[in-house]
Amino acid sequence: xxxxxxxxxxxxxxxxxxxxxxVIRGAAESGKIDRIYGAVYGITGVIDEKLVELGSRxxxxxxxxxxxxxxxxxxxxxxxxxxxxxxEDPSVYEKVFAVLEKYETEAFFYIxxxxxxDTIAKLxxxxxxxxxxxxxxxxxxxxxxxxxxxxxxxxxGSAAKYIAATMxxxxxxxxxxxxxxVTIVEIMGRNAGWLTAAAALARNEYNDAPQLIxxxxxxxxxxxxxxxxxxxxxxxxxxxxxxSEGIRDEKGNYIxxxxxxxxxxxxxxxxxxxxxxxxLVKKELGVKCRxxxxxxxxxxxxxxxxxxxxxxxxxxxRAAVGYVLxxxxxxxxxxxxxxDAPYEISFNMAELxxxxxxxxxxxxxxxxxxxxxxxxxLMAYMRPLIEGEVPVAFRNGLPEYESIGHLTGL
Amino acid sequence: xxxxxxxxxxxxxxxxxxxxxxVIRGAAESGKIDRIYGAVYGITGVIDEKLVELGSRxxxxxxxxxxxxxxxxxxxxxxxxxxxxxxEDPSVYEKVFAVLEKYETEAFFYIxxxxxxDTIAKLxxxxxxxxxxxxxxxxxxxxxxxxxxxxxxxxxGSAAKYIAATMxxxxxxxxxxxxxxVTIVEIMGRNAGWLTAAAALARNEYNDAPQLIxxxxxxxxxxxxxxxxxxxxxxxxxxxxxxSEGIRDEKGNYIxxxxxxxxxxxxxxxxxxxxxxxxLVKKELGVKCRxxxxxxxxxxxxxxxxxxxxxxxxxxxRAAVGYVLxxxxxxxxxxxxxxDAPYEISFNMAELxxxxxxxxxxxxxxxxxxxxxxxxxLMAYMRPLIEGEVPVAFRNGLPEYESIGHLTGL
Numbered sequence: 180x181x182x183x184x185x186x187x188x189x190x191x192x193x194x195x196x197x198x199x200x201x202v203i204r205g206a207a208e209s210g211k212i213d214r215i216y217g218a219v220y221g222i223t224g225v226i227d228e229k230l231v232e233l234g235s236r237x238x239x240x241x242x243x244x245x246x247x248x249x250x251x252x253x254x255x256x257x258x259x260x261x262x263x264x265x266x267e268d269p270s271v272y273e274k275v276f277a278v279l280e281k282y283e284t285e286a287f288f289y290i291x292x293x294x295x296x297d298t299i300a301k302l303x304x305x306x307x308x309x310x311x312x313x314x315x316x317x318x319x320x321x322x323x324x325x326x327x328x329x330x331x332x333x334x335x336g337s338a339a340k341y342i343a344a345t346m347x348x349x350x351x352x353x354x355x356x357x358x359x360x361v362t363i364v365e366i367m368g369r370n371a372g373w374l375t376a377a378a379a380l381a382r383n384e385y386n387d388a389p390q391l392i393x394x395x396x397x398x399x400x401x402x403x404x405x406x407x408x409x410x411x412x413x414x415x416x417x418x419x420x421x422x423s424e425g426i427r428d429e430k431g432n433y434i435x436x437x438x439x440x441x442x443x444x445x446x447x448x449x450x451x452x453x454x455x456x457x458x459l460v461k462k463e464l465g466v467k468c469r470x471x472x473x474x475x476x477x478x479x480x481x482x483x484x485x486x487x488x489x490x491x492x493x494x495x496x497r498a499a500v501g502y503v504l505x506x507x508x509x510x511x512x513x514x515x516x517x518x519d520a521p522y523e524i525s526f527n528m529a530e531l532x533x534x535x536x537x538x539x540x541x542x543x544x545x546x547x548x549x550x551x552x553x554x555x556x557l558m559a560y561m562r563p564l565i566e567g568e569v570p571v572a573f574r575n576g577l578p579e580y581e582s583i584g585h586l587t588g589l
Numbered sequence: 590x591x592x593x594x595x596x597x598x599x600x601x602x603x604x605x606x607x608x609x610x611x612v613i614r615g616a617a618e619s620g621k622i623d624r625i626y627g628a629v630y631g632i633t634g635v636i637d638e639k640l641v642e643l644g645s646r647x648x649x650x651x652x653x654x655x656x657x658x659x660x661x662x663x664x665x666x667x668x669x670x671x672x673x674x675x676x677e678d679p680s681v682y683e684k685v686f687a688v689l690e691k692y693e694t695e696a697f698f699y700i701x702x703x704x705x706x707d708t709i710a711k712l713x714x715x716x717x718x719x720x721x722x723x724x725x726x727x728x729x730x731x732x733x734x735x736x737x738x739x740x741x742x743x744x745x746g747s748a749a750k751y752i753a754a755t756m757x758x759x760x761x762x763x764x765x766x767x768x769x770x771v772t773i774v775e776i777m778g779r780n781a782g783w784l785t786a787a788a789a790l791a792r793n794e795y796n797d798a799p800q801l802i803x804x805x806x807x808x809x810x811x812x813x814x815x816x817x818x819x820x821x822x823x824x825x826x827x828x829x830x831x832x833s834e835g836i837r838d839e840k841g842n843y844i845x846x847x848x849x850x851x852x853x854x855x856x857x858x859x860x861x862x863x864x865x866x867x868x869l870v871k872k873e874l875g876v877k878c879r880x881x882x883x884x885x886x887x888x889x890x891x892x893x894x895x896x897x898x899x900x901x902x903x904x905x906x907r908a909a910v911g912y913v914l915x916x917x918x919x920x921x922x923x924x925x926x927x928x929d930a931p932y933e934i935s936f937n938m939a940e941l942x943x944x945x946x947x948x949x950x951x952x953x954x955x956x957x958x959x960x961x962x963x964x965x966x967l968m969a970y971m972r973p974l975i976e977g978e979v980p981v982a983f984r985n986g987l988p989e990y991e992s993i994g995h996l997t998g999l
Binding site (some may be wrong): 381479575 | 668994
């Protein structure tokens with residue numbers, strides 16, 4: 180028997196099941212794999228031997244497979260588990276390899292972000308040292324788009340499309356009143372501004388919202404922010420601001436809420452940037468102001484996924500299987516940009532060692548000189564990633580997704 | 590010349606432009622109207638004589654008309670203007686009637702909620718007293734679904750569909766982890782729970798979230814809420830709670846945030862219910878908890894409008910024109926439910942006098958006996974209102990809406 184095991188880790192996205200569908204399809208179509216198992220709850224599902232057979236449940240291109248492809252959140256569940264080093268805890272490695280061997284595993288695929296790539300790197304290194312023939316591949320995933328060695332990450336395009344579409348609709352909503360009003364939209368992104376930058380894609384012939392964009396890559400100054408706003412309010416009634424949850428001041432402190440709110444939380448809380456700025460605007464400018472936090476909808480709104488994103492997510496899952504069957508191990512399937520317009524990418528394998536420890540920020544020359552907007556290079560980079568719509572089946576007025584939660588027993 | 594004027598008022602929705610499209614189409618197809626004017630910024634656009642010709646801009650069934658039909662937010666802008674009584678300020682009435690007469694107006698249509706119906710009632714009464722032949726019609730609109738004398742209001746179905754779809758996607762998002770977690774979703778609705786109740790539509794064969802629903806119609810008790818949650822957490826890891834922004838305690842006080850947060854605001858702030866309960870759960874149950882506020886996205890997410898809602902909104906606009914041309918004045922076009930399944934409605938005219946002063950709450954026997962869920966009658970009422978999808982054209986990866994904001998000069 181030659182089997183494979185696949186698992187998902189980290190936060191759920193609209194595209195992570197497309198990558199799972201890609202691994203399943205790649206393994207099935209190779210003709211070289213007998214069984215495709217899914218580990219439930221990430222690597223902990225391997226340790227606990229919580230495995231389900233996926234190949235017969237999702238024959239490639241079947242209705243169930245297509246539904247899985249477009250279903251938000253991790254079908255196999257997830258975990259937040261930091262893999263110890265073999266020196267720290269060899270028993271974890273022994274357990275994982277024992278289960279992999281018991282299931283006659285040819286290869287293990289881990290779909291996830293930085294931490295998951297760290298896990299894959301460690302397992303691959305351990306296997307190599309022990310002379311194991313089991314191969315290990317990472318399949319990238321994170322809406323944050325902050326992985327290095329890959330042009331952009333699966334999940335980012337769909338989140339960007341949701342953010343841009345929502346920003347356009349919020350802009351519509353702001354246009355109706357005569358009274359000056361500032362709308363602050365708080366967008367995910369702790370250290371990198373890729374998601375917040377996507378709000379700029381909402382601009383078109385009639386809409387120039389968001390007029391201001393604040394990214395974590397640029398130190399944030401409240402004084403400068405109020406000046407920026409005042410200038411904008413001289414030009415028009417309704418101003419929309421896109422702001423990253425992760426903006427920090429010159430000293431590197433998060434712009435979280437006022438002292439009163441800080442008292443409520445024991446540690447720096449990555450929410451409330453929108454509310455904080457809302458209070459600042461009301462107090463200092465005396466203008467009507469409201470804040471909107473896009474929250475977890477950014478990662479789970481599969482009813483408006485990017486077709487480009489889901490297509491590439493599936494391809495990256497499939498590519499990982501192909502690379503493994505060619506004899507590779509200890510890599511992450513990745514993609515490179517060949518050109519922006521026409522949009523063209525190529526697939527390759529990325530070195531794992533740096534992925535877990537580095538985060539990719541927006542390059543300084545992709546941000547406007549004033550630091551309150553995106554530049555054209557960034558726009559050209561983002562545009563193709565939200566292209567295309569994924570057909571969503573509706574039943575009883577709602578999207579019809581693959582049933583989820585029964586594996587995870589919820 | 591026989592002309593009509595139409596205006597929009599109150600908060601924008603995903604369906605209010607469908608009603609505008611209905612008035613335009615009704616007037617154009619009647620063959621009895623020469624010009625269709627739109628007043629910009631509601632009734633204040635009449636007072637200020639800020640009128641635009643709409644008939645040639647949106648020929649019925651043209652591409653522009655179809656785009657307007659599905660475009661979120663008020664194309665003509667809006668206002669928050671409380672019409673004084675003629676005794677208080679006769680000059681407002683004199684000004685309105687002078688403009689209506691100048692434009693040889695046969696009828697004035699006002700698309701809006703309670704306040705707009707109050708305006709229409711006052712104008713109709715004033716006209717009648719002065720012997721004017723100008724007719725006045727209200728066209729209903731409010732996502733809150735709280736108007737009396739109508740089965741349900743335009744805008745509600747689309748908001749309900751957005752809420753239910755989003756709730757389903759949030760449920761997917763919660764299913765991935767093993768660790769117990771409570772997700773609180775705060776939904777609009779100050780005095781009526783119709784929008785929050787729509788979250789229940791997300792339930793299906795595999796999803797029973799939201800497991801708990803708290804409506805403003807039922808006095809809220811923190812103790813009972815924690816008991817409810819504890820019971821649910823015995824059954825499963827991940828609990829989703831839908832809660833209305835307008836829930837109040839037994840004394841009628843809003844459950845706004847803790848004292849610390851109250852200090853930040855000068856008056857009862859209708860946001861933060863989610864955050865307040867989040868803190869309560871963390872403190873009292875020691876379980877992971879997060880809150881999500883759906884915010885203005887509920888009223889502007891036209892990319893997932895209800896086809897039933899937009900169809901009826903257009904029909905109500907068209908019906909108002911028909912009733913006016915039959916000689917009626919001082920009414921609101923309305924609809925009655927004939928049956929839930931198969932879904933059937935009939936159109937009629939509603940008496941305006943009570944609409945402005947009454948709010949329709951959910952009947953007590955449509956809520957579960959425990960007060961923490963909806964009943965089957967309410968489910969049967971809501972189900973048909975989210976049925977059907979409106980085809981949305983996409984360009985550059987985003988919905989292509991009718992250009993908005995140029996009229997309102999923003």
